[in-house]
Amino acid sequence: MTLGKRALALIFPVVLAGYVLAASLIYYVQSSSIAGLERARLWQQIGMLTAVFQNDVMQNRSFLYSLVEGGAVRLFVNEPNADYRRMALGVRLQQSITSLSEDRKRFISAAIIRPPLTVDYYFEDSDDPFAEITPQQLEHIRRTIDSPRLSSWTYLDTPGIEPLIVHSEFIDPVTFNRPVASAKAESILVQTAVRPKAFLELKRALEKEYGATVEIARHQFLAQGGLSATATLGPSLFARLTPEPGFLEERLSTLRMLLALGAIALSLCTIVLVLVLVRRYITNPIARLDRQLTEVMTGNRSALPDMDEIGEIGRLSVNVKRLHDQSMHSFDLVQNASxxxxxxxxxxxxxxxxxxxxxxxxxxxxxxxxxxxxxxxxxxxxxxxxxxxxxxxxxxxxxxxxxxxxxxxxxxxxxxxxxxxxxxxxxxxxxxxxxxxxxxxxxxxxxxxxxxxxxxxxxxxxxxxxxxxxxxxxxxxxxxxxxxxxxxxxxxxxxxxxxxxxxxxxxSRSLHEKRNRRRRIEEELRILNADEQFHLVYMPIVNGQGKVTGCEALLRWTSPVLGNVTPDEFIPIAETTGLFSKIDWWVINRAMADYGHVRKLFGAETILCINISSAELYTKSISDHFCDCADRHGVDARLIEIELTETFAVKLGEQSRRNIEILRAKGFRISIDDFGAGYTSVQQIIEYPAETIKLDRELVESLTRSAALPTLRALIALCHAQDMSVIAEGVDTPEKMSLLAAAGCDLYQGYLISRPLPLDDLGVWAMQRLLDTARETMRSAERRAQG
Ligand SMILES: Nc1nc2c(ncn2[C@@H]2O[C@H](COP(=O)(O)OP(=O)(O)OP(=O)(O)O)[C@@H](O)[C@H]2O)c(=O)[nH]1
The missing domain is CATH 3.30.70.270 (Reverse transcriptase/Diguanylate cyclase domain)
Structure with a gap:
């Protein structure tokens, strides 16, 4: 979530909650003042209604008195001509109505009643020429006659009929003043009635506004809680207006809605304002710093620019820049060092x-x-x-x-x-x-x-x-x-x-091919099945009498992919790639397995020479492997000679020296192979921990020249002095052999004797050699017999 969104998420609820709280407080205060105001307004309205009503009452009374005081009643009573008096009274009434009320459509009526209850005259300001006094008005007249009072007024409000304010007054027919009580029965009664139009209109308007009827009763209303107002319309006429229960609630809900809308609108305005400010002074500078840092870290910018922000953000930017510059400096130092x-x-x-x-x-x-x-x-x-x-x-x-x-x-x-x-x-x-x-x-x-x-x-x-x-x-x-x-x-x-x-x-190309060949040999060595592709050949070693004293097992590899690969080529590769153990262990096991056969061919004391990789002697398990194989194949350790190269023997390490001592302690013989191929000091010959030294074929070649014979003899004598027997390699001519014999060499190996042979051919070679020896013996015997 971006910093801006976080700010919004934080500010929005806080501001909203603030405004909602404020709106609630305003509502709390406003709701009670609205109730007070409404109550006051209601009382004012009902007061106004009362005033209007009383005005109507006053008008009616004035109308009555204008008839009585103005002589209209007197004229009516004294005039003998019935038609005239009716007409004259009618004119007077019209004049009075006109002078009392500007409203021409207002209902006004007047009636003159003679005792006991005869409606002598009735006038009504209406369009109905046959209009008559209403039963309610008559009822009021009757009640006035029955009461001890000489005048009365009332408000007639009968369902289905428009209400009227009615005044009734007794008049003495002689004096045309109010009669004494005893003369009431002979007095005439004048009644006027007006329709309180203004009152009714106001009443209707109030009823519409407050949704409730203005109650009018002749008894006092009991006090009522909540919103309600009462008024006294006359001595025994009361009015009450109690707005419908939801009236105030409606006002309050409007207030609530206004406050809620106001809170939301103000919240939004405030949030927008705060966000603009936060963005301008906080998030934008931070986002800019973040963007610049990201660009620096992704390598799109080399350094942070100088910041011109003020306040904390400015200081943060400056410090980040300083930190970055310092880390860049340290990084440069570390990188240079690394x-x-x-x-x-x-x-x-x-x-x-x-x-x-x-x-x-x-x-x-x-x-x-x-x-x-x-x-x-x-x-x-x-x-x-x-x-x-x-x-x-x-x-x-x-x-x-x-x-x-x-x-x-x-x-x-x-x-x-x-x-x-x-x-x-x-x-x-x-x-x-x-x-x-x-x-x-x-x-x-x-x-x-x-x-x-x-x-x-x-x-x-x-x-x-x-x-x-x-x-x-x-x-x-x-x-x-x-x-x-x-x-x-x-x-x-x-x-x-x-x-x-x-x-x-x-x-060069040839170097490339050499490397390829090396790589392929390495690959083949890694995957080869030794039993299928490796085999051993044996090269006999003979003594001065031509007797085979031992055989050297030599490894041959026939790869289905590479063809015949010589040990000179693949053994160094096996040594540098760590594959030598696999090969050595196979050779040791195979040679010992073959030993029984070799022994049958050349006698019980035949020595079996096994070459092992010089690197093998660095492994701890080599002596155990030799012992296990010898045990498994029933071979006497004394008849096994382990051949090590001279170059390796020169630089014997701690582990390899220990391994050689263990092997010798178990009875195995050690032979130094290819002696003379490197540079060996006399001191090193003395220190070789070996039973046999094999002279390298190059050395044999150079020392079997007549001039070098003393050196050869001295070398062999030195080896003998160290209790080591000497085998000459590369013996390929009778001359070499006789020279080596003359120098005291013990054993011989080379093509003059035999090439390396597979086991089966070795048997044939041995038979052939026996036959040759037998033939030679016979020929010598014949020569001796002839001589
Ligand atoms: N003094 C010193 N010797 C080092 C250092 N780093 C490696 N060596 C040694 O340098 C030698 C390099 O080995 P080689 O290149 O196989 O030795 P080399 O005698 O030059 O062999 P060739 O290259 O075949 O002639 C090893 O003995 C390492 O121990 C070093 O920082 N200082």
Missing amino acids: WTDTLTGISNREYFNIRSTQLLEEAAEAGIGCTLLFIDVDNFKFVNDKHGHKIGDELLKTLADRISDIVARIVVERQLPAGLFARLSGDEFAIMLRCQPGAGTITELSGDILALFAEGFEVLDKAYPVTASIGIAVYPEDARTLPELIANADAAMYQAKSQGKNGSARY
């Missing part, structure tokens, strides 16, 4: 990867090439081991400085874009330049780097025997991605190393 190699101060692998990716993208856009030089120091370990890591560190730092200088110089001289130089790891460095081979830049660069090592690499005034191997790969010819480019330059560097180190090599 991209710098701590030892040499040049870029490290992370930065190299990031920057190189950009360089390749730029090169791709510009349609130009990039060249990667992968540099590895040769024999650096030697400096570490011999002179200590401090010197090693110094060497790396000095080398980094010197290569940096070379790169900077060449870039300036050849006007190239800035190059990238980084330490990838250990003694590995890399240079990325936006140039292609051909212009001589790469040749000059690699030549200058190699020249640094020409006289040994000088550090702190001392030269160290290290060189550099440089692998070169070019984008886009050799690779299209950075990982591929690095891998190819690395492969080229290994190529340079394998060509004798201290040189450079460019990544």
Whole structure:
């Protein structure tokens, strides 16, 4: 939810509740004052009604007196001519009506009654020529006659008939004044009646407004609670108006509705106003700050702009900007540190990867090439081991400085874009330049780097025997991605190393194929079924008398995909990829399973030689595996000779030395294979924990030249002095054999004796050899017999 919506959600109920509360209070106060006002108005209205009524009463009375006092009654009584007197009275009445009331349509009537109750004259101001006095008026006359009073008035309100105010007065027929009480029976009675039109209209209007009848009664009304008003219309005539119960409620509900609408309208106005202000001074600045921060975090903006807000929001913005600037500064420091190699101060692998990716993208856009030089120091370990890591560190730092200088110089001289130089790891460095081979830049660069090592690499005034191997790969010819480019330059560097180190090599197609072949071998090794694709061949070892004393088990691999793959090719791959255990364990098991057969062919004391990977001796379980296999196949440990390569034996570690001691303690023999292929000191020969030394075929080749015979003899004597028997490999001529025999060699192995043979062929070979020996023995016997 946005800040604006939150503000709305907060403000709306608060403002609304405030206004509803205020409206309720106003309603509470207003409702009682409305009730008071209505009550006062009601009393006023009923008072007005009373006044109007009394005016009508007064008019009627005036009408009566105008008839009596004006002589009209006297004229009527004294005039003997009945028609005249009627007409004269009629004229007088009309005059009186005209003078008393402006309303010509008003109903007025007059009647003269002679005793005992004869309506002598009746006049009515109406359109009805046959109009007669009403029974109600007669009734009033009768009641007036019956009462002791000489005059009276009343309000006649009979259902179905329009109400009338009626006045009756006794007149003495002689004096035409009010008679004495005793003369009442002989007096005439004059009655006038008017219709109280104004009163009735007002009454009707009130009844309509209040929705209730104006009650008129001859008795006093009892006091009533709520909204009600009473009035005295005459001495015994009362009126009361009690509005219908919902009258006030209607007013109040209108008030309520007005207040509710007012509260809502005011709430909305207030909310809109508050929201505008909140948005202007709070949410908009915060939203702007948020947007700017988001842009900074997503990289669409480099820094927060200066804020000109005031107050808390302004301070917040300034502080956020300050915080951001500080974190950017810290981030830059951390990033620089994380991209710098701590030892040499040049870029490290992370930065190299990031920057190189950009360089390749730029090169791709510009349609130009990039060249990667992968540099590895040769024999650096030697400096570490011999002179200590401090010197090693110094060497790396000095080398980094010197290569940096070379790169900077060449870039300036050849006007190239800035190059990238980084330490990838250990003694590995890399240079990325936006140039292609051909212009001589790469040749000059690699030549200058190699020249640094020409006289040994000088550090702190001392030269160290290290060189550099440089692998070169070019984008886009050799690779299209950075990982591929690095891998190819690395492969080229290994190529340079394998060509004798201290040189450079460019990544090539053949190198590519070599790597592919290596990858395919690795893949096949991972998935192969050893029982189906591996088999062992055996190469006999004989003593000076030609007796087979042992057989070396040699592994052969026939892959359905790759065909025959030699151990020289796949064993190093298996060792570097950790697949050697799978192979070794199969070889050990298979060779021991075959041992019974070998033994049958060559005798109970035949030694079985099994090669194991040098890496195998780093695993703890190797001795257990040998023992388990020997037990399983019933092979005496003394008849098993485990062959280790000389290069491995030179650098025996703690674990491998312990493993060899365990194996020897269990009775297994140890043999040092390929002796003489590397560089071994006399000291190391003395320290070899082995029963047998196998002279490498190259060594045999060079030492079986007549001039080297004393050396061969001395070497074999040295081994004998260490209690080690000597086997010569590569014995392929009788001459070599006789020379080796002359030098004291114990055992022989080579094509002169036999090539490596499958087990079945080994049997045939053994039979053949027996036959040959038998034939030779017979021939010697014959020669002796002839001689
Ligand atoms: N002094 C020092 N040695 C390091 C550092 N990092 C790695 N090494 C060592 O550098 C050596 C590099 O190994 P290799 O490249 O296999 O040794 P090498 O003798 O140069 O082998 P080749 O390259 O085959 O000639 C290892 O012994 C590492 O322990 C470091 O920061 N300082």
